[in-house]
Amino acid sequence: MRLDNRDKIQKYVIVGGGTAGWFSAAILVRALLNTGCKIELVESPNVPTIGVGEATIPSIVDTLRYLNIPLPEFIRETNATFKLGIKFSDWHTVGDHYWHQFGFVGGKMDDRPFYQHWLKYVMHGGELDYTDFSPSVAMAKHNKFHIGNPNKPNNLSASTYAFHFDAGLVAKYLTDYCVNNGVIHTKSHVRDVVLDDRGFIKSVISEKGQPIAGDFFIDCSGQHGLLIEKALNVGVENWQQYLPVDRAIAVQSETLSQLPPYTESIAHEHGWRWKIPLQNRTGNGYVYCSEFCDENTAIDALNRHIIGEKLTDPKVLSFVTGKRDKIWFKNCLSVGLSSGFLEPLESTSINLIVKGMMDFVNCIPDKDCNQQTIDEYNRLMDIEYECIRDFLVLHYCTSARQDSEFWRSWQHRSIPDSLQTKLALFRQQGRLFQNELDLFTADSWYAVLEGMKVRPISYDPLIDASDFTKIKQSLPQYIKGLQDSVDLLMTHDEFLAKITH
The missing domain is CATH 3.50.50.60 (FAD/NAD(P)-binding domain)
Incomplete structure (x- = not known):
């Protein structure tokens, strides 16, 4: 027919x-x-x-x-500028920071997740951070950038990138x-x-x-x-009980003298602040909870941290x-x-x-518009939203900050059951039971969990089957190799100039 x-x-x-x-x-x-x-x-x-x-x-x-x-x-x-990840500052405690990288961290060893080998390493006195093994973070820390050739893989090939x-x-x-x-x-x-x-x-x-x-x-x-x-x-479906921030103030300012290849997210008294570097200007914003902060206070807080001349008046955004x-x-x-x-x-x-x-x-x-098709589409998109929601809540609910009403509210605020289950399983032996539709990979979850000081009681027992002495010796060598490769790269500004001319 x-x-x-x-x-x-x-x-x-x-x-x-x-x-x-x-x-x-x-x-x-x-x-x-x-x-x-x-x-x-x-x-x-x-x-x-x-x-x-x-x-x-x-x-x-x-x-x-x-x-x-x-x-x-x-x-x-x-x-546009390039983005290798996000630097999170003051989220767990004031003065602390961590990275959420793009791309992989380390690599599988003996067919087990790198995180588990690293976990055993730090539990035996190792001092290297998890994201130290990320090529993207190694570049971001030194304002370097490159796009690898897929036909010529090297120790930076596990990095990926996005844009501002x-x-x-x-x-x-x-x-x-x-x-x-x-x-x-x-x-x-x-x-x-x-x-x-x-x-x-x-x-x-x-x-x-x-x-x-x-x-x-x-x-x-x-x-x-x-x-x-x-x-x-x-x-x-309202999720304010899980993510209570509901306002944002945005201001554009002059471009930075050096363009970092990453976004900055800095936690503040009533929410958090972003800094996004573009070629011609810098995007600044303060996302906050109006239950604890009024508009003028938020604008003042943002203005105090803007570097250079402001190019626009504050734009106020509200959302649910x-x-x-x-x-x-x-x-x-x-x-x-x-x-x-x-x-x-x-x-x-x-x-x-x-x-x-x-x-x-x-x-x-x-x-x-076949109803079965519509239902399946909605089911998949619901999962997409819920997985991202849980990942966002993770940044807040694991904070140790108690310096304001906003942060103290997270000591008793409810979190989604799906995230509660995920955290309970992870805290035992560091295992992540992921939904295959989750936008964020296991390496992303590991980076934020470790950055927010959520560490399991123990590691996966199967890791003991590997030669720990050999792995322990290889980790500093991996870091040195990354650094040697990064030292040879162009700066982010130099790369931008090359690709746009």
């Missing part, structure tokens, strides 16, 4: 621009190339995007590759990319939404009263949820942590802030946009 073309989706309508809208359009137009489908993005000229500096995770590199976007061009056009970039410039770059590939760009405010007799979205109405019809709609309208919430009445009850409902997919919000502590917002769209293009429906 031949499928009737009338059953196929002929037109997609994306409501909302910004990072979410244009990444969604770019992925969709790339996936639907040569299919004859139309894509129209409706962007209100009256609604400003958040537009603060963005930090990403390594999946962004795969996204650019999927879109066939040249790396040097993208870096030039978005004022200007979100406004990224949206502009992707706008050109999409329009050049046939996406219709309509600048108009959406004043109404029309449903058919099934409750599916039939069209959106422009501010001039013109209907913009489609077969499938993607809601990138931000926390307003113009389609998914206002029209289709899909609610949000949580996830849409159903990210895909009927013929509407919510993407970006319309699907949920998780604070930017681990730079996961763009990954969730891309993951949401990539999962969607792998199960594109017909006009009827």
Whole structure:
């Protein structure tokens, strides 16, 4: 039986621009190339995007590759810098710091996790930190950077990288990319939404009263949820009890004299502060809990720590942590802030946009939108959000800080059952029982757990089968090899200059 073309989706309508809208359009137009489908993005000229500096995770590199976007061009056009991980300061106690690296740490020995061998090493008096064995951290500490040749592996090959970039410039770059590939760009405010007799979205109405019809709609309208919430009445599962920060202050300042290839996250009295280096400016922000801190206090706290001249006035952002009850409902997919919000502590917002769209293009429906397909999509995205939520909560609930009401509240605040179970298992013999859909690898969990001083009672007994004397001797040699390789590299600034000219 031949499928009737009338059953196929002929037109997609994306409501909302910004990072979410244009990444969604770019992925969709790339996936639907040569299919004859139309894509129209409706962007209100009256609604400003958040537009603060963005930090990403390594999946962004795969996204650019999927879109066939040249790396040097993208870096030039978005004022991007490279990112090897995050330096966390004052999270466990004031004055302490640790790294969350990109890429692997060490390497498997005798087919067992490197962490377990390292754990035995420190329990027998070893003094090297876990992330000392990370190529990314070795480079970040010395402001060095390189991209390895996959055909010529070496001891730095286990590192990966992401970007810091200007979100406004990224949206502009992707706008050109999409329009050049046939996406219709309509600048108009959406004043109404029309449903058919099934409750599916039939069209959106422009501010001039013109209907913009489609077969499938993607809601990138931000926390307003113009389609998914206002029209289709899909609610949000609130996670404020787990992640209580609900405000952010953002300020841009002049560029740093030396561009570090990492994001900084510094814990403060009522939350934490970010510092994101771009080629032309520095992004600064303070994420805090309004239960313990007012807006003026937060602005003062942020201003005290900004280095150099401020380029913008403070921008105040408010949000509710949580996830849409159903990210895909009927013929509407919510993407970006319309699907949920998780604070930017681990730079996961763009990954969730891309993951949401990539999962969607792998199960594109017909006009009827098969319910089993929708249910499976929502199940997978729910897991994605929950795993990231647990990883974020981990940074807070293991802190030993008691210097403010905010930090003292974490001594009795509830945490998700899934994280409670994970921590209980880990504290015995350092084992991580991971969900295979968890965005963060075991090495990421190990890095944050160790950074927050969560150490198991013992190590995996199977590690005793290995020659401990040999392994103990090899660890300092591994560190020396890393350092020797890093010494030969260009600085991050030199690498940027080379790749952009």
